[in-house]
Amino acid sequence: MWGTLCSAMIYTLAAYFMWSVFPGFFPLLLPAGPVEILAHRIIWTAVFMLIIVWLSGGLKELRGLPLKSWGWLAAASVAISVNWGTYVLAVNSNHVADAALGYFINPLVSVALAVIFLKERLRRNQLIAVAVAAVAVIWLTFMTGQVPLLALSLAFSFGIYGLIKKQVNVSAAASVAAEAMVMSPLALAYIIFIESQGTGTFFAQGPGHAALLMAAGVVTGLPLLCFSAGAKLLPLATVGMLQYITPIMQLLWAVYITKESFSAERWIGFVILAVAVIIYVADLLMAHRRELRRRLPES
Numbered sequence: 001m002w003g004t005l006c007s008a009m010i011y012t013l014a015a016y017f018m019w020s021v022f023p024g025f026f027p028l029l030l031p032a033g034p035v036e037i038l039a040h041r042i043i044w045t046a047v048f049m050l051i052i053v054w055l056s057g058g059l060k061e062l063r064g065l066p067l068k069s070w071g072w073l074a075a076a077s078v079a080i081s082v083n084w085g086t087y088v089l090a091v092n093s094n095h096v097a098d099a100a101l102g103y104f105i106n107p108l109v110s111v112a113l114a115v116i117f118l119k120e121r122l123r124r125n126q127l128i129a130v131a132v133a134a135v136a137v138i139w140l141t142f143m144t145g146q147v148p149l150l151a152l153s154l155a156f157s158f159g160i161y162g163l164i165k166k167q168v169n170v171s172a173a174a175s176v177a178a179e180a181m182v183m184s185p186l187a188l189a190y191i192i193f194i195e196s197q198g199t200g201t202f203f204a205q206g207p208g209h210a211a212l213l214m215a216a217g218v219v220t221g222l223p224l225l226c227f228s229a230g231a232k233l234l235p236l237a238t239v240g241m242l243q244y245i246t247p248i249m250q251l252l253w254a255v256y257i258t259k260e261s262f263s264a265e266r267w268i269g270f271v272i273l274a275v276a277v278i279i280y281v282a283d284l285l286m287a288h289r290r291e292l293r294r295r296l297p298e299s
Contacts, residue, residue: 004233011230012242018223020249023099023258025219026091028212032201034092036194037216038085039187040202044217046180052225053177061174070178072168077179079161084220086153095150097260100250101140102154104273107243108133108280109159117163125283132276136269143265172228176221240284244277 029037053059065073090099108130114120122130141147165175194200202210231239251270254260 008233015223015227042187048217049177077182083157097254098150100247101151103247105155129280136272140269
């Protein structure tokens with residue numbers, strides 16, 4: 001049991017650390033634009049995940065999916081494509097801090113969406129955390145003079161993606177493969193179009209650039225596989241705490257690597273959001289402890 005939990009922790013940490021270094025990978029794909037990068041990311045993720053599904057014997061699961069499940073996966077594909085594209089745009093336009101902000105907000109957005117659409121009831125501390133996060137967004141909007149659109153787009157697109165995924169029971173590998181397959185025809189059509197117009201970079205920038213664009217599939221798929229392997233074996237409270245590794249490291253990347261400018265108002269907004277995150281994580285821990293105490297007499 002202990003060995004299984006250790007392996008699950010290693011897999012989950014590997015996923016979060018891989019996501020944390022994404023800001024160092026996507027600039028390597030320049031001079032490709034965000035939409036071209038997104039198109040290649042979709043195509044090569046589909047190729048990589050189909051190979052994984054084939055090797056693991058999961059093609060039968062894909063072939064056996066009912067039409068309703070494909071409909072949900074198509075909707076999830078649109079949501080995750082918006083998320084992927086927005087993230088690439090944020091990173092390659094030196095807005096890594098906005099990407100970090102988005103993933104700080106995301107768990108709280110997911111909680112709010114669950115209340116609205118799944119009729120789940122919030123615990124008191126969860127409600128407080130969501131309210132404090134809303135205050136942080138309002139503060140950033142009014143004190144910096146602009147709505148944090150990139151951050152909100154990332155938070156809501158991933159939150160909606162998670163909400164949709166609750167409607168279909170499919171393994172993680174098959175799900176990601178199916179989602180990438182759904183968008184691949186559109187992505188391929190776009191690549192063919194820009195290459196025919198001479199504005200694509202896949203063939204124009206040499207084999208190294210082409211290899212990096214192809215590697216985007218592995219870079220996208222591998223952390224998803226690690227996360228799937230680890231998170232399903234770990235307690236929710238543990239996953240809830242670990243997920244903040246990624247935005248914290250991205251924020252550090254923005255401060256020390258890309259050296260993005262931070263006004264005092266922006267730092268205050270992040271501090272307010274940090275309070276919301278602390279309340280949220282503390283609530284997860286308390287709920288997990290109560291659950292353990294409830295189960296103790298049964299064991």
